[in-house]
Amino acid sequence: MPGQEIISTEPATGAVLWRQMSGDADTEVGIARRSWAEWAARPLAYRIEALRRFANVVRQKSDAFTDLIARETGKPIWEARTEVETVIAKVDISVTAYSERTGQRRVDAQMNTRLALRHKPHGVLAVLGPYNFPAHLPNGHIVPALLAGNAVVFKPSEKTPASGAFLVDCLHAAGIPEGCVRLLIGGPDQGKALAGHPDIDGLLFTGSATTGIALNRQFAAQPDKILALEMGGNNPIVVWNTPDLYSAAVLVVQSAFTSAGQRCTAARRLIVDQQLFDPLMAEIDKLVSRLIIGEPHADPAPFMGPVIDNNAADMLTESFVSLLTLGGRPLRHMERPIESRPFLTPGMIDMTNATEKPDVELFGPVLQVYRCDTFEAAIAEANDTRFGLSASLISQDPRLYDQFWANIRAGIVNWNRPTNGASSAAPFGGVGWSGNHRPSAYYAADYCAYPVVSSESDQARAAMGVGLRDA
Template sequence: MSEPYKVTYATLTADNEDLHTAYEAGVDVAKSWLGAEISAPGDPDPGDPVDVVSPADPSVLVARVRAASPGAVEAAVEAARTAGRDWAATPWQDRLPVLRAVADLISERANELAALMTIEVGKNRLEALGDVEEAAVFFRYYCDQVEKNGGFEAKMEQLSDTETTRSVLRPHGVWGVISPFNFPMALAAGPAAAALVAGNSVVLKPSVQGTHVAWKLYETMLEAGLPEGLMQILPGGDDVGKALVANPGIDGLTFTGSYTGGRAVMDAFRGDYPRPVITEMGGKNPTIVTASADLDAAAKGITRSIAGASGQKCSACSRVYVDAAVHDELVQTLGKAVSEVVVGDPLERATFCGPVIDAEAVERFRSAVEHAREAGGTVVAGGEVLQGAEGHPGYFVQPTLISGLPTDDELFSTELFVPLAVVAPVDSLDEALERANDTVFGLTAGLFAGEQDEIDRFLAQIEAGVVYVNRPAGATTGAWPGVQPFGGWKGSGSSGKAGGGLHYVQLFMREQSQTVVTG
C-alpha cells in the first residue's frame, strides 16, 4: 500500500482526497457482493439461511449465512490436517513468499474489503481501512519475525565433541481460530497468519456478523496462492464454534471474544493431553488524568477511545479517573468533545461513530443510561438512542459521558461494548491507580500527565498489557503490529504474550530438542 493510502487506528484525519476516491470506488465493488449465500465449501447439509444485515440499515442484506454441518466441521479439520503435512514439511524460507503474497493482495484490495466491512459491521472508513491493512501487516510482521529469528532454530551447547544439539520450534498441526465481529479482518487474519507462518494449517470460525468479510479474506488468501486445503472456513454461530472446540483433531486454538466466552472455551478445550489455547478477552479500560495533564489532549484521546468503532473495541475507554483539582474542567472539555462526535452512516466521509452491531447492543446502552440516571448520575453528553430517528434507520446511539456516580457503581466494572464512559474524581494518583487496577480485566490503560514522576509511577504500577501515555490519537486504543504489541493481563488474556509483538508467533509452535551423536 503506497504511503498516502496508509491508514492505522491512530490516523487523526482523513484529508487525503485520493484515499477517499479509492475508498468510494471500493464501495461500488462491495455493493456488488451483497446478498451472497455463504456456507462451508463442499458442505452437503448446511443449516438454514440466516440473514446478515447491515447495522446501519437493516434493510440492506449483506449475506445469507448457512451454518456448517457437523460433517463439514469434521471434513474441514481432516482436510486441514492433510494439507498441513506438506506445509509443515516446507522449509520456512519457502513458506514466507506465499504469505507475503497474501499480505500484498489484501493491501491491493483494501478499499473494497474495507467498504464491505463498513456495510457489514458499521465501522467508519478509517477504522475499516485500518482493520484491513492491519490484517496485511500481521502477515508481513510475522514473516519478518520468523526470518529475523532464523526460523526459530538454534544451536545449543555441546557435552562432547561427538554430540550436537539444536533447539527447533515446530508447528502443532491444525490450529482453530474463532474470531469476533468487531475486527472481522484483523482478528481473523492475525492468529491465522501466526499459525500459518509457524507451519500449521488453519480452520477459521468467524462471528456470524462479519462472515462476509471473513469469507473475502479466505478467498483472497486462496487467490494469492495459499496451498489448497491449508485454510478452512466454517460459517455459523455458537454451535459451530462449540463443535470446533470439541473436535479432538484441533491441536491448538485461538479465541477472541468476551471474558465469559473465553473462560468457557478454556474449560471446554480438553482432551487426552493439554493443548495450547490462546484467549484474548474483554476489557474495562481506564484512563487516568492528573492535575498536570494537558486537558485538551486528554479530551481528544479519551473521546476517540470512547467513540471509535462505536465503543465496540475491547480496548475502548470506559472509565476515567481525574484529579479532583481539574475534574470539573476536564468534564466540561471532554463533554464538549464527546458531544461533537459525528454520528451517522459509516459510509459517509464525515462520520466518526457508526452504529452499534445490533438491537441487543442498543438495549445495553439504553439500560446503562437509565441506570445511571436512576443512580444519581449526570449525563454530561449523549445518552440518547437514535435508532429510528431521521437519517438513522439502524442501530445508532449517541457517544455518552456520565459523571456523578460512585466508583463502586456497576458501570465502572461491567463491560458494555457501547460508546459510553463514566468519569469520577480522585484525590491522588495512588487512588487512581488503585481504582484502575480494581478489575478482573487488564487489557489497556491510558495516562495524561505532565510530570515524569507521575508517568514513571503509572508505568510501574498499572496492571494492563497495553498502556499509552499522553496520546491524543487514542487514550486506550490504536495498537499496531510491530509498534504496540496487543495482549491482555489478568482476565483479558491467557497467554501473557501479545499479538503483533516479539513473542507471539512462538505461541503457535512447540520446542523440540534434537541431539545427534556421530562417530
C-alpha cells in the same frame, strides 16, 4: 447444526449484504487434518512467499475489501481502510516475528555434541474471530499460524461472515492450499462444535470474557492443546496534573469512542483529579458535541458509525439506565437518533458515588467517570477490575508515569497516548480476565509453534565409567 442460513445485514441501513448456509465442523476439520502435513513439510521460504502473495492479493482488492468491512460493521470508510492496511502489513511483521521468536539456533555442548533448537507447528488450529475487526484480528492469528506450518479452520463471527469469507478467498487466491485454510460459516453451535472438536490441536480466540472463561475451563482437561485467549477489558484512562486540557479531552474521546467504543482496548473508565473534573469534562463535552455520527460512506466522513446491531444498541441503552439506578449521575445521556437502527450517541456518567460499580465490559460508546483526591486513589480505582488489558495516563509529570507504570495492572500501559491503537509490531495481550498469558500480535509466533530441543552428535560415542563391575 449445518443447514441454517446465516444472513449478514448492514448495521447502518438494515440492507441484506450477504447470505450463506452454515457449515459443518467435522467436515472442515477433517479436510484441514488431511492437508496440513504437506503444508508443514514445505520449506519456510515457500510459506513466506505464499503469504507475501496473499498480501499482494489483499492490496489489489483493498478498495472492495474496505467497502465490504465498512458496510458489514458500520465503521467509517477511513477506519475500514486502516484495517485492510493492517491485514497487509501483518505478513512482513509476522515473518520478522517468526524469525526472532521461533528461529533456529545451535549451541555447542560438551564432548563434540551440539544443542539444536527448532520449532514445529501444532497441526490444525481453530480460529474464532470477532465482529469489531472481522479481518484484522483473525488475520493476526491466521498468518502466524500458516507461517509456522499449521492448517487453520476459521469461524468468523456470525455478525460479520462476509468479511471473513473475503479474507479466506484472498488466502486461496494467493495459492495457500484450500485444504489448509478452511472457512466454517455458522453461529454459536458451529463455534462450540469447532472448539470442542477432538481433532483440533489448539484454539485461538478473540471475544468476550464470558466465552473465553468457558473455553478456559473446557481446555483445562486438555493440556495437549494450545489455547490463546484475548478477552477484552474494562480499561482505565487517568488524567492527572496536565495543563493542556484540550489535548487530554481529545485523547479521552479517541480512547472511549473510536469505533463506537467497540474496541477491546477502548477506555471504559475515566479517572480524573477532582480539581480537573469540571474543566476537563467541559472540554470533553464540547468535543463530543462536534462528533459526526453517520453511515460509513457519509460526506463529511463520520468519526463513528453505529454499533454492530440493534440488540447491542438495546443492551447498551439498558446498561446506561442500569448505571443510573445504581447512583450514577448522567453527564451526557446516550441517545438513539434513528430508532430502528443501532446508532448511538456517546454516553457519559459520573459513577464516583454510585452504590455499586459493575466490573463489566460495556462494548460500546459508554464512558464511566470517577473523581479522585489523590493519585494513589486514582491508581487503586484503575486497578479495581478483574480485567487488565489496557491503561493510559495523561499527565505532564514523568514521576507520576513511573508510579503509574509500576503499579498499574495491565498488559498495555501508555503515557499521553490513547488506550487503543496498539501496534502489530509489539505484543498484544493482558492479564486477569483479559487473557491467559498468550499475547498476540508480535508474540503470536509463540503459540503457533512449539520448541523442540535436540542434543545431537555426528557419531555415536558413549562410555560408562561408574556403577559397573570389573569385566
